[in-house]
Amino acid sequence: PPSCSSHSTPGMxxxxxxxxxxxxxxxxxxxxxxxxxxxQCEQNGAYVKCKGAPPIDPCTGGKVGKYCxxxxxxxxxxxxxxxxxxxxxxxxxxxxxxxxxxxSP
Numbered sequence: 383p384p385s386c387s388s389h390s391t392p393g394m395x396x397x398x399x400x401x402x403x404x405x406x407x408x409x410x411x412x413x414x415x416x417x418x419x420x421x422q423c424e425q426n427g428a429y430v431k432c433k434g435a436p437p438i439d440p441c442t443g444g445k446v447g448k449y450c451x452x453x454x455x456x457x458x459x460x461x462x463x464x465x466x467x468x469x470x471x472x473x474x475x476x477x478x479x480x481x482x483x484x485x486s487p
Contacts (some may be wrong), residue, residue, distance in 0.1 A: 386410045392473030394456060402430045404456075406473040406487030415456065424475030427471035431455050441465045447481030459483045 384397045386405035396402045400420045403412040417423055417432035420476030424433040432454045440449035441462035448468075451458045457470045470476050477484045 384412055386412050391428055392471070394430045395471065396423035396425050396430055397422065400432070401455075404473060404475060404487075410473070410487070418454075421454075426455075429455065429469060439465050445481070448483045449481075450476035450478045450483055455478050459487075 384403050389485045394404050400417040402423045421432035421434050424431050441480045459476045472483040
């Protein structure tokens, strides 16, 4: 099975189909995840994106703060207003916490 130790850096790595592994460190036990709607996983540096999913603007409705965009770009979030895209550190996951985000393994 795919393992984190086979990669030289932390990150998220596509395996097959919509699945990918999340590796906060290269010695982590690989955590399996999949794209929310079974979209094809596409590698994007040390991140993954779920191919074909429509982009979301989390800033709709005049929201202010930081909002996860994890359905389509796990580990990415938007800073609102303005929808500025930012990434959690490689291998960490964006979790919503009220109007801000936590990046955690």
